[in-house]
Amino acid sequence: MPDLWMPGATRLDIGDHAPTDGGPAKVIAHITWDRNASAAKPTDLVPYTDLRSYFAGGGVGVAPHILWDPFEGHFTQFVPANSRSKSLVDAVGGTRTNRAGSVVIQIEALFFPYCRVGTKVYPRLVDTPCKGWADLQTWVQSWGVPNTWPMGHPTDFTSHRSESVWETTAGWYGHSQVPENDHQDPGSWPDFVGTPTPSKPKYEPFPGAAFFASGRHSPIIAAMHKRLIAEGCNRYQTQTNIDVWGTGDERSYAAWQRKLGFSGQDANGIPGPTSWAKLQVPNV
Structure with a gap:
């Protein structure tokens, strides 16, 4: 069995474990987006320890599986891989977004557009060093999540959602691609390591x-x-x-x-x- 806790991650178990529903294995990519900044007014990155304390305290009800610091390569895990977490909106009577798969691993990258670290400003997540990404990808893949984006690799803050794709297809999804949710993150996400980038389809897939x-x-x-x-x-x-x-x-x-x-x-x-x-x- 794969590791329930990501090797190398700090374990901060918040309890409240609950099983998933089974089905296609999924990962949901989020950014913390804890401040609003712009190219004209960049803002200092929020400290990683602040977000870690938040998800273990006042934000325990929306904590992900993994908090990832792409600048330093730090990870904190709050619940085991085979438990649901609560980072997604889950409407009554609809698809159980936080449970709709054999795993539904949720990752919050510490990032917001135009955050500033030192003297450098980062417009997109992919502009950061993305430290630790290869280790994160390897652990996620061990849980049967393929290196694919069924609704397209996020490159901007446009939302594309198809409940039929979500319910039937394993892979990586942006928060912007999850049914019942209205968030538009992550905006971008690093390419898979060691995996050829698939060619763009000739025609636009049906968006639902x-x-x-x-x-x-x-x-x-x-x-x-x-x-x-x-x-x-x-x-x-x-x-x-x-x-x-x-x-x-x-x-x-x-x-x-x-x-x-x-x-x-x-x-x-x-x-x-x-x-x-x-x-x-x-x-x-």
Whole structure:
């Protein structure tokens, strides 16, 4: 059996262990994002010991499995790998986000955008030294988590969520990719060590019906917009804000669904996996 406690990590057991539900093994990548900074106003990094004390004290109800300091390579573990932790929002009656896998290992990287360490400012997590990352990856992989990102390797603070992918596919997920949650972190995450970076798929994967909500802002919407026009399904009244989901998108997508032979509720203008695959929206 793999190690319940990550080798080399400080063990700070907060108790409150509980089993997971079984299923595809997962890891959730978070950043602590304990301060808001900007390029114009960078802010000093919060001390690692402060976050460690928080998760063992007032923040025990949202503690992850692992707190990782990517600047110094320190780790603290609060619950064993085979227990759920409570770092995710878990709505009543939905998928049990904190338990939905044989393991659901949650990692909080000590980081926020434009944090300052000494005289250097770090806009993204991947800009840090990422010390200890190889050891963390090795331990996670020992629990059967493959070196893949089923919803895409996070490169920005855009949210992409698909409950069907989440429930059926093992791998690494950003907090921005977990159902029932509205966080947009981690923004970036280091590449897997010793693993070839997979080529980007030619077409944009189906992001889930819930993605297409009024006001959703995304380059995926803009790419879809252009494809609908190319397919002769232009029902737009304006060509402004093409990256924001609205009524024009719904009318145009309904025309695409009807073109494919769908009718009734199957042509309601909300993308589904079959019509989306046939539209072949370029990967953005």
